[in-house]
Amino acid sequence: MSSQPxxxxxxxxxxxxxxxxxxQSMSHYSESHVGQPFxxxxxxxxxxxxxxxITTDPNSQPFVISGSxxxxxxxxxxxxxxxxxxxxxxxxxxxxxxxxDCFETYGVKATQLKAPxxxxxxxxxxxxxxxxxxxKVITVTHTDTSTGVLSEIAPLSKLVKEVSPExxxxxxxxxxxxxxxxxxxDWGIDAVITASQKAIxxxxxxxxxxxSGRAIQTFKNRKTPPNSYFxxxxxxxxxxxxxxxxxxxxxxxxxxxxxxxLHTSLTQILSIPLEQRFQRxxxxxxxxxxxxxxLGLKQLAxxxxxxxxxxxxxxxxNDLKPPEILPNLLKKGVIFAGGLHKEIATKYIxxxxxGVSVMDPQRDDVDxxxxxxxxxLGEVGYKAP
Amino acid sequence: MSSQPxxxxxxxxxxxxxxxxxxQSMSHYSESHVGQPFxxxxxxxxxxxxxxxITTDPNSQPFVISGSxxxxxxxxxxxxxxxxxxxxxxxxxxxxxxxxDCFETYGVKATQLKAPxxxxxxxxxxxxxxxxxxxKVITVTHTDTSTGVLSEIAPLSKLVKEVSPExxxxxxxxxxxxxxxxxxxDWGIDAVITASQKAIxxxxxxxxxxxSGRAIQTFKNRKTPPNSYFxxxxxxxxxxxxxxxxxxxxxxxxxxxxxxxLHTSLTQILSIPLEQRFQRxxxxxxxxxxxxxxLGLKQLAxxxxxxxxxxxxxxxxNDLKPPEILPNLLKKGVIFAGGLHKEIATKYIxxxxxGVSVMDPQRDDVDxxxxxxxxxLGEVGYKAP
Numbered sequence: 001m002s003s004q005p006x007x008x009x010x011x012x013x014x015x016x017x018x019x020x021x022x023x024q025s026m027s028h029y030s031e032s033h034v035g036q037p038f039x040x041x042x043x044x045x046x047x048x049x050x051x052x053x054i055t056t057d058p059n060s061q062p063f064v065i066s067g068s069x070x071x072x073x074x075x076x077x078x079x080x081x082x083x084x085x086x087x088x089x090x091x092x093x094x095x096x097x098x099x100x101d102c103f104e105t106y107g108v109k110a111t112q113l114k115a116p117x118x119x120x121x122x123x124x125x126x127x128x129x130x131x132x133x134x135x136k137v138i139t140v141t142h143t144d145t146s147t148g149v150l151s152e153i154a155p156l157s158k159l160v161k162e163v164s165p166e167x168x169x170x171x172x173x174x175x176x177x178x179x180x181x182x183x184x185x186d187w188g189i190d191a192v193i194t195a196s197q198k199a200i201x202x203x204x205x206x207x208x209x210x211x212s213g214r215a216i217q218t219f220k221n222r223k224t225p226p227n228s229y230f231x232x233x234x235x236x237x238x239x240x241x242x243x244x245x246x247x248x249x250x251x252x253x254x255x256x257x258x259x260x261x262l263h264t265s266l267t268q269i270l271s272i273p274l275e276q277r278f279q280r281x282x283x284x285x286x287x288x289x290x291x292x293x294x295l296g297l298k299q300l301a302x303x304x305x306x307x308x309x310x311x312x313x314x315x316x317x318n319d320l321k322p323p324e325i326l327p328n329l330l331k332k333g334v335i336f337a338g339g340l341h342k343e344i345a346t347k348y349i350x351x352x353x354x355g356v357s358v359m360d361p362q363r364d365d366v367d368x369x370x371x372x373x374x375x376x377l378g379e380v381g382y383k384a385p
Numbered sequence: 386m387s388s389q390p391x392x393x394x395x396x397x398x399x400x401x402x403x404x405x406x407x408x409q410s411m412s413h414y415s416e417s418h419v420g421q422p423f424x425x426x427x428x429x430x431x432x433x434x435x436x437x438x439i440t441t442d443p444n445s446q447p448f449v450i451s452g453s454x455x456x457x458x459x460x461x462x463x464x465x466x467x468x469x470x471x472x473x474x475x476x477x478x479x480x481x482x483x484x485x486d487c488f489e490t491y492g493v494k495a496t497q498l499k500a501p502x503x504x505x506x507x508x509x510x511x512x513x514x515x516x517x518x519x520x521k522v523i524t525v526t527h528t529d530t531s532t533g534v535l536s537e538i539a540p541l542s543k544l545v546k547e548v549s550p551e552x553x554x555x556x557x558x559x560x561x562x563x564x565x566x567x568x569x570x571d572w573g574i575d576a577v578i579t580a581s582q583k584a585i586x587x588x589x590x591x592x593x594x595x596x597s598g599r600a601i602q603t604f605k606n607r608k609t610p611p612n613s614y615f616x617x618x619x620x621x622x623x624x625x626x627x628x629x630x631x632x633x634x635x636x637x638x639x640x641x642x643x644x645x646x647l648h649t650s651l652t653q654i655l656s657i658p659l660e661q662r663f664q665r666x667x668x669x670x671x672x673x674x675x676x677x678x679x680l681g682l683k684q685l686a687x688x689x690x691x692x693x694x695x696x697x698x699x700x701x702x703n704d705l706k707p708p709e710i711l712p713n714l715l716k717k718g719v720i721f722a723g724g725l726h727k728e729i730a731t732k733y734i735x736x737x738x739x740g741v742s743v744m745d746p747q748r749d750d751v752d753x754x755x756x757x758x759x760x761x762l763g764e765v766g767y768k769a770p
Binding site: 004005007010012014015016017018023024026027028029030031032033034035066067068069070071073074077101102105106195197203204205225226227228229230231232250251252253254255256257258335337340 | 389390392395397399400401402403408409411412413414415416417418419420451452453454455456458459462486487490491580582588589590610611612613614615616617635636637638639640641642643720722725
């Protein structure tokens with residue numbers, strides 16, 4: 001039985017429901033951030049991240065810094081690009097706009113390649129864009145939390161390596177790491193940024209990033225110093241290397257409690273083969289998407305191949321607005337999120353299905369959510385076709 | 386009885402020991418960052434911070450952002466100064482060097498006014514510096530965690546307002562907020578930056594900042610956009626204002642668990658008059674400093690008036706090095722910190738006495754630490770004079 005008090009199931013695309021043991025780790029008694037017990041814990045977290053991202057290249061470099069997922073964008077823009085550089089930003093929703101804003105803040109020109117809402121830029125369009133200009137980086141939102149659109153990474157990487165091999169491939173994996181397959185080495189990715197509170201299953205407060213050896217080399221070869229202080233790898237790289245070598249080191253005080261919780265969640269994730277985890281997320285996602293379709297509802301993500309496995313964005317029927325349905329769902333013990341894409345925010349809701357709600361066989365969150373959705377729609381007079 | 390498992394008392398100058406209720410709040414079940422229950426909690430936290438900083442001016446503006454205390458420097462440098470501006474940095478140890486580095490990262494010229502180790506720049510020197518050049522900001526480390534040197538804020542503010550009234554007064558209160566008197570309005574401060582894990586008594590992971598109406602106006606009058614993205618008030622100001630008005634709002638996902646813990650610690654702090662809290666920290670500090678003197682030991686902070694009330698930095702006798710004494714202290718269940726000031730790091734240790742270890746009458750952390758220090762020194766052959 002859960003040690004958590006009864007509460008509505010949080011099924012938004014992050015933060016997600018957390019496992020009891022993870023939440024208990026959040027209450028860890030206070031430790032010195034430079035004491036050996038905590039340093040060992042942080043070091044193990046970094047090593048476990050290598051496994052989560054499926055990278056065995058010793059030149060890959062994990063970073064875990066107090067902050068939100070957003071800080072990952074600053075890390076990329078302030079360490080891997082320099083003022084005057086060009087970035088190609090593939091747009092599948094809200095988060096590409098913000099990543100582009102972040103680049104501009106650091107003096108980098110961001111060119112967005114957009115697709116119709118619910119779709120993703122196609123490989124031939126990307127090829128054309130890459131041939132037009134020399135881009136320092138190309139960024140892709142693996143799952144855009146605002147639309148539930150999934151981007152394909154492996155074919156994109158193949159294309160970039162053919163057409164513009166010097167361009168660094170940056171993946172925004174905030175809503176995908178831990179539930180979608182990501183093979184860091186095999187797919188030749190240069191950086192994945194993510195956060196703790198989605199499919200990784202640890203409370204919010206950590207910016208998590210994996211950089212390739214090539215990315216680190218690009219950073220080291222900068223002509224100008226990094227133009228963020230808190231997000232500067234000049235400050236953090238030696239700290240991360242020391243922590244992983246189990247040596248105390250200090251730049252800014254990390255959060256021991258969050259790191260302990262991340263240790264617990266990563267240990268749980270890695271206790272079974274990752275393939276099984278990805279497969280389970282796919283199966284549950286398929287079930288959800290089938291139920292949604294059977295209810296006569298449409299998803300934002302317009303084609304099966306671009307639908308995320310960790311969330312589903314659902315158009316509301318009959319001109320319903322999110323505030324007309326979300327409170328009913330809450331009464332049934334289920335929390336979904338409203339829309340987030342600026343142009344259509346009032347037309348859809350978002351259902352997150354990641355982490356323990358999917359993986360823990362003792363939880364019935366997803367079934368309750370699907371039943372709740374049916375019932376809540378019925379109560380406002382909607383009849384499935 | 387504490388619900389925490391037995392563990393050595395953490396008496397470093399942050400993170401400190403945490404109260405049981407605060408740690409339990411860290412395990413709060415998962416909530417939506419835009420759901421009303423959490424929004425209410427965050428809003429209350431911001432209102433309570435006004436009380437903690439003793440500001441009733443409605444134009445003052447609190448910020449709470451996921452990150453470490455260091456992020457506060459970025460907030461100041463990226464929002465209140467612009468490239469080409471000058472900053473006068475009063476130096477009382479390690480943290481002025483780092484704050485100066487941060488300014489330089491954002492294109493601001495930092496001029497450091499230094500004092501001999503253990504002392505602080507004197508008012509007449511500061512007056513001279515302020516008259517030589519127009520500084521956009523002057524920064525002072527209230528308690529420098531590396532030396533235990535306390536700076537005086539009220540007389541400094543009076544001087545700045547006389548000599549260079551347009552200069553913004555920025556206080557680094559990472560090691561002072563919650564244990565040293567700070568009267569934000571009365572003293573005419575423009576920004577105090579701090580972190581959660583010291584005298585505020587909440588686990589690390591939050592950058593906390595209070596800005597004056599004048600600081601916010603300075604930010605709004607910028608000629609150039611803020612040159613940080615994650616630390617930009619353009620992104621955060623509307624969010625903080627919405628949270629305090631109990632309205633959901635989103636820029637980047639906050640950490641609900643840390644915000645709950647901060648809510649608990651602020652509620653505890655504000656349950657008694659702040660004056661009592663400051664007085665108690667003073668009394669315990671006096672007792673510690675007397676015991677240290679009776680043991681024949683010297684403090685880094687060279688004069689009674691520049692000794693912090695939340696920590697004591699102690700020179701080791703007989704050429705002892707920290708690694709020769711800290712493990713003995715750990716065996717006695719007490720964790721002190723080693724030196725941090727680059728020039729003399731191997732010559733001294735640091736004893737933090739903030740928060741529950743000082744305020745909770747059921748705890749004997751400080752007495753055990755003083756006894757432990759005596760015994761540990763005795764065991765390595767040191768005899769008090």
